[in-house]
Amino acid sequence: MEREKNIEIHDTAFLTSTLRSLNEDLSHDSFAKLWRNSKSDIWIKKYLEQVSSEETNTHCLRNRYFLDTIKNLVEENDIEVVINFGCGFSMYPFLLDERLIHIEIDKPEIIDYKKSKIENWQKTNALPKRNLHFIAVDFSEDYEQALLSQISSIKENKPCFILIEGVLFFLDRKETDHLFNFFNAIQNPGDFIGSVSFQDTFKDSVAFKKLLNFLNQMVSKTKASDYQTIEDDYYRSQPVYHLIDHQDYFSLSKTYGNVICLEKEEILNENFYLLKKLS
């Protein structure tokens, strides 16, 4: 019964997928709806009412931006492997060219569940077959050596795109630095990172206060400092990486013709960064 009352951090992966399924025209994700269930539908309704009704479209545009970015890079023959750190239940492998290799990384409970659901959906042809590898890792633990050898054996020396979206908010700066150093260790010049985070000013917004309140009620008692925000300079000053694109909900809304309904203060405005490793 307790499990019914409270959501946990990894349940945020269900929420993210459900939000993407609510406006498929915008997200271009026709598979996110597979993850919907009665429990996540109830949480979504509360979330949209109590935090921000704009959250459907912020999540749909985030998906669309990375989907289109990766598609363009594949078309240009710039990448052959997509590595998704904190993949949750996102469905990029099934929305992208079948020749890509995918490495999906998340906590063991997410990976075990995702792997078994996907295998079942592939058996019933609800999902197409893909070159897909699952790795269970907790970024708060000591993972570097084992993960490096697992990734190297799959990726070999192929050009890759690393995606980290919806994750850094839950990590601290030390864990984030470790991850970015790790990205550098596994990538070659010309490879890409797509990253998502909130800027520091986000914590002053009405939307963040509502989010914190929601998380405190539904997930666990936390304070603003438990959630990480990241300044643009963090990306600009990454050694050996060049920031080649920076978007947010407002700029993507213009690009994709999305009509924004709420005031700026009421919107959880995530920022999207695209980095390329220098030669």
Ligand SMILES: C[S@@+](CC[C@H](N)C(=O)[O-])C[C@H]1O[C@@H](n2cnc3c(N)ncnc32)[C@H](O)[C@@H]1O
């Ligand atoms: C909001 S969900 C986003 C999932 C996915 N990236 C997406 O956009 O659909 C956050 C994800 O980060 C993962 N995550 C959070 N902390 C983590 C950690 N310490 N190690 C590994 N994964 C973590 C969660 O398990 C969850 O799947």
